Amino acid sequence: MSHHIGAEPGQIAETVLMPGDPLRAKWIAETFLEGAECYSTVRNMFGFTGQYKGHRISIQGSGMGMPSASIYTHELLAEYGVKTIVRVGSAGSIQDDVNVRDxxxxxxxxxxxxxxxxxxxGQLSYAPVADYGLLSAAAEIAAGREGTTHVGQILSSDVFYGDSLDTYKKAAEYGVLAVEMEAAALYTLAAKFKAxxxxxxxxSDHIFKNEALPADQRERTFGDMVEIALEAVTR
Incomplete structure (x- = not known):
């Protein structure tokens, strides 16, 4: 039993969707999974396992930021035999053509x-990347749905309330699409554990345009993202 998840062996599926917000984990499980059962309430970072179209899927909250996400990712991969993790979360756009709801x-x-x-x-500037099979499946699924999807580089930042936007502006010049806070850690640990x-x-917002997705519209829009993830992992 791990320190931070506390699930018993066999309670977590080999495929996990990982939102940052534990209440969003609960919402995903209740909305998309059949027979979802909660396997963890440790630190109120909820985890659930259920069925999606006959496939066993777990939903595990990770908290905000790479230190927190690293703890849950490490324990899922090292102690529970998880083989696939898809982060489903929010990001802030730094490109003119990447808009709220995309x-x-x-x-x-x-x-x-x-x-x-x-x-x-300090001897290597490591470049964390996604699994190509998952990436191509998600991109193909998204292309067949309504709404706008972008595929490209993102930036995982340690800072939410920063003093300057200069780093984001420079990143945008080099083609980075959006800023979030967990992906680099997830991709690195997945590579380490061959997952x-x-x-x-x-x-959810545009950093340079001061635009944000209204709270009452987030569930519907986030639901589109979750469906893309679920279809990709069960393909």
Whole structure:
């Protein structure tokens, strides 16, 4: 039994969707899974396992930021035998043509975090990337649905309330689509444990335009992202 999840062996499926918000994990489980059962309430970071179209799927909250997401990702991969993790969360756009409500699928995750610098003792600028099979499946599924989807580079930041937007502006110049806070850690740990990982985000706000998705519209829009993820992992 792990320190932070606390599930018994066999309670967690080999495929996990991982939102940051534990209440969103609960909503996903109750909305999309059949027979969902809660396997963890440790620190109120809920985890559920149920069925989606005959496939066993777990939903596990990760908390905000790479330190928290790393804890849950590590325990899922190292202690529960999870083989696939798809992060489903929100992101802030830094491109003019990536708008609120759009979906972004992350090929790779640049980061301003020192986590990988420390991991590789400053000797390697590691480039964390998604699993190609999951990426291509999600992109194909999204292309057949209504709404706008972008596939490209994202930025995993350690800072939510920063003093300057200069780093984001520079990242945008180099083609980064959006900023979130977990993908780089997820992709790195998945590579270490030879697992599959993908990040799919709904654009909840635009960092440079001061636009944000109203709270009453988030569930419907986030639901589109979750369906793309579920269809991709069960293909």
């Amino acid at each position: 979906v972004v699928i992350g090929i790779g995750a640049a980061t301003d975090s020192s986590m990988n610098t420390n991991r590789f003792a 599959r990982a993908l990040t799919i985000c709904t654009i």
